Amino acid sequence: MSQHSEFGSQKPEESSQKERVLSPSFLTPDSSPLTLHPLLLPHHFARFILRQAGEASDVLRICASLLCVAVENGHICLNLAELAGREVVFEKEKITLPKIAELKQILLEKKVVGTPGEFCPLILDEQGRLYLHRYWQYERQLSDIILEKSSMTCPLPDGETLCRDLDRLFPDVPSSEPDWQKTAALAALWKKFVMISGGPGVGKTSTVIKILALLLMRERRGALRIALAAPTGKAAMRLAESIRQMKEKLACPEEVKSRIPEEIFTLHRLLGGVAGSTRFRHSAKNPLGYDVVMVDEASMVSLPLMFRLAVALKKEARLILIGDRHQLASVEAGAVLGDLCGGGRREIYSQKFQELCSTYAGGPQPVATSFERPGPLTDALIILSKNYRFSEKSGIAAAAKAVNEGKGKDALAICQSQSFADMVWKDMSGLASLNKALTQASLKGYQPYLTVANPEEALKLFESFRILCAVRQGPYGVTGLNEQIEKILAAQGLISPAERWYRGRPVMITVNDYSLRLFNGDIGLIWPDPTQQGKLFVFFPSSGGIRKIAPARLPAHETVYAMTVHKSQGSEFDRLALILPREDSPVLTRELIYTGLTRAKKQVEIWGKEEIFVNAVLRRIERQSGLQEALWKSSTYS
Secondary structure, eight states, X not given: OOSOXXXXXXXXXXXXXXXXXXXXXXXXXXXXXXXXXXXXXXXXXXXXXHHHHTSOOHHHHHHHHHHHHHHHTTOXXXXXXXXXXXXXXXXXXXXXXXXXXXXXXXXXXXXXXXXTTSOOSEEEOXXXXXXXXXXXXXXXXXXXXXXXXXXXXXXXXXXXXXXXXXXXXXXXXXXXXXXXXXXXXXXXXXXXXXXXXXXXXXXXXXXXXXXXXHHHHHTTTSOOOEEEEESSHHHHHHHHHHHHHHHTTOSSOHHHHHHSOOOEEEHHHHHTBOTTSSOBSOSSSSOOOOSEEEESSGGGXXXXXXXXXXXXXXXXXXXXXXXXXXSOOOSSSOOHHHHHTTTTOOOOOOHHHHHHIIIIIOXXXXXXXXXXXXXXXXTOEEEOOOOSSSOTTOHHHHHHXXXXXXXXXXXXXXXXXXXXXXXEEXXXXXXXXXXXXXXXXXXXXXXXXXXXXXXXXXXXXXXXXXXXESOSSSTTSHHXXXXXXXXXXXXXXXXXXXXXXXXXXXXXXXXXXXXXXXXXXXXXXEEEEGGGTTXXXXXXXXXXXXXXXXXXXXXXXXXXXXXXXXXXXXXXXXXXXXXXXXXXXXXXXHHHHHXXXXXXXXXXXXXXXXXXXXXXXXXXXXXXXXXXXXXXXXXXXX
16 A cells, blocks of 8 residues: 555554454444454455546545445444544554545545445445445335335224224223234234334234234235245244234134235245345336235344345335344344334324324324424334233343343343342353353253154254354354253263264254255254154254255254354244353344343343443444434434
């Protein structure tokens, strides 16, 4: 790199100041220098951009590299305001970037950088956000589609019929609070786009099934086409099982129950993913033929995938998103559900919607947040808060609430309290205490499934317990723990891991394989097939039972006694152990702790150090994007 850039960089001087190494935490708010290492992809991407620009530019090279790293770390764009004025150590030179106005001006002078609406490799908007063109396009088109659908309302049936159907499906429960499930149903009938958010146990799935029943009752003579989808195969199976169990209890005609679909698509299968490609068969030119599309576990959906879904919908189709806005975002780029929900803001209800609630739902009505201008997303966000799973004495519920509020010490006190039977804290003072706790937990959690004969029963028992990790590597990570658990179980004669394929080995698929209908996150067990002289197969849960696949046919996979919290999304376990590393890390966040806690239905054990836990609760994931602003800027609070 030249010693003299267009903003007068200097050779670095010796300094005792600790340099900040670029890491998954990405840009930090402090003023310490950023050390930009010549990482393979960012390095080559920056060189490509410079070739396209036809000139050497330190500013462009650094910003292109950092933009690439930003996307790799889940951001949609690079916020130049956080970069302006910072020192960057780049190829052994220390360069001070200019202030934001000059930084923007330098970039906009390059032919590879354009403003919104221009066709350039990089897009720089007025707020100083630098995008890859396709990510700017994803964000802009998705926001346009969502805003258009949000502005569309549907005529409601006559008051007497709808009141009767709502009361039948949502029996009145005396309360001083509105019936948010009934409110969500009414919103979904009235609006073309609705988001229903809430933690585990608040009745999201139950509400959705009742919404589908209401829609089908309205269209008894029509052919209403409904598609239910989830991001992963695991989440799809859970939703399918819930629907089968719940719909039989619905207070509606049998003919309506029979039309509620039980087949749940993964989003990739719904869109018609083309093997070996990022393309899909369904798009704006070949839209999906459904009138209603509902997506469960929407927090796991990345921006590119949500964009692909939105553009593939018919203009008149309803879109209903279900999820927990406090959960971890997608492992890929974007935090779409969080942005769609307004980043944690309160719901906005119009006077018109409150009148509809009064007419059709009865009881206490939702109270509108005070605002000057309602926007298109008014009435589109419903938060379910009443918990039907956890009692007031639940430590899991209390800890999750404290974590969401960023109260690290309060959450720790709840975890360590002896008052909650469903919450256990284990202080990890070192590897000796880890191995002791791991031995006890592994035998208690995994011995039951390994001592049964039937693969279907083994799968059910295996899914009742799991060990969750925050990191992949090291003795406290997935890799080290899976190896250690194998040794523990082998020492007790429960498994024989000398061979790669051994009875009882749990495997998790790590890529999508459309031909085998196996998807990233699917979990199966290697087990002898009693119908084929004990030959080993991999058994996977399936609709209404199990299915088997020869081990040699499996796509990429890994052993999964322990799994990351990210991979556990869309799953639930009766009991789990959440293991935190001994050293602090940027990946330890409030969202990760909350997601890990709420995977459990009956009991959680947290293994870690107090200060690591508290620091994690104080650290939030903040992914850079312009989606939230594009969606909510027209709604101004007073």
